[in-house]
Amino acid sequence: MPNKLLLTILTPEKAFITDKEVDFVSIPAFEGEMGILPGHISFVVQLKEGVLRYKDGHKKEIFAVLSGFAEVCGDKVLILAEEAELAKEIDEERARQAYQKAKDALAMRGKDMDLDAAQAALRRAVVRLKIAEFKKRYK
């Protein structure tokens, strides 16, 4: 297969990647992980927070994405994530702290606390931790 995928990752605060040529993308879709190779059928999916991987030749890169949408149209893959982070930039120690904090917040469960927000924070922390561990294993 000669052709490649064009990957774009956008967040409201920053454009991470624009039209980068890659061989393979794996995205955390709403109902499970989804692998995309060139020639994939066109679709739109909702993303949940999770790990996004792509492969360009022998170079692999891992992103943490925190909920958003993905659109595949022809050879173009467009990721609209609410937040994204390059795995390399995630600090494991900080991730662990954030995880602990989110858990504590949930455990306390004050009267006027926003439960949704706390749970979302926890999920994010879990993703960060997961990526940090993933990184350790593959380095």
Place this chain on the structure above:
Amino acid sequence: MASLRDIRKHIKSVKSIKQITYAMKMVAAARIRRAQNSILSSRPFAVKMEELIADLRGDMESENFKTSPARSLFDERPGALSAGLVLVTADKGLCGSFNSNLLKAAAGWLRENRAKKIRVICVGRKSRDFMRRLKGLDLEIAYEMVGIFPKAGYVHADLLAGNVLRLFERPDLGSVTLIYNEFKSMLAQRIVRTDLLPLKQRINQERRSAEHKFRDFSFEPGKRRLLETLLPRHISAQLYRVLLESQAAELAARMNAMEAASKNASELIDGLTLRLNKMRQTMITTELNEIVSGAEALGG
């Protein structure tokens, strides 16, 4: 008549004020570049988001979207008893007419809607203070967001959007209007007043041509669910842009105001120095005169 000492004191105080205004100008100038960059980098996301929604929405007409709760975001509500307002101002003053123009625009809006119950969402300290001061209106502050500038992030926009949507859930609320300052250029800001909700139908008409593109797309988890989650995100993205615009506009306004203030201070200092020198010279001349005439009187 001011004495030499008074004038010197005056010059000193003006100088220290000038130092402050100049420093504020430099701070604003340094921040404005960052603010402009964040506007630029938020643009691709907003554009793509709009496209995605437009495409989906075109498909939505035929679906069972009519029953979806997201549908109500599009509905016009005639005869509503209350109206919502989102007012975005700065947290601090010292930025020229930035805030006062906004508050004037808000006052105009309030006058138009004085018959209704008004629910406000305040962003920025100045807007909150203004709303609290108001009397004689049926007004309720639904939510306030203070102290986010100059570090407004998407998180804030998301939070704000959540509150706007919660506000709009009330069936008696007719519309939500947004008043903010748009960053037009370094020298000019423009006050914008738009209706945030109900969402405009135009979204779908603009891009009807793109509809075909989506015919053979597959969706997960279903178009309806997708749109229901997309629309709130759309509002967040829109509000995020508004926050960034307002932030950049505020910095630009402050920069200009502080530059003018520094210039005025310089002029004032020049004038005062001139007066000081003249006065000193007159005194010297008078003293010389006295000495000379005294010597003449003695010798003559």
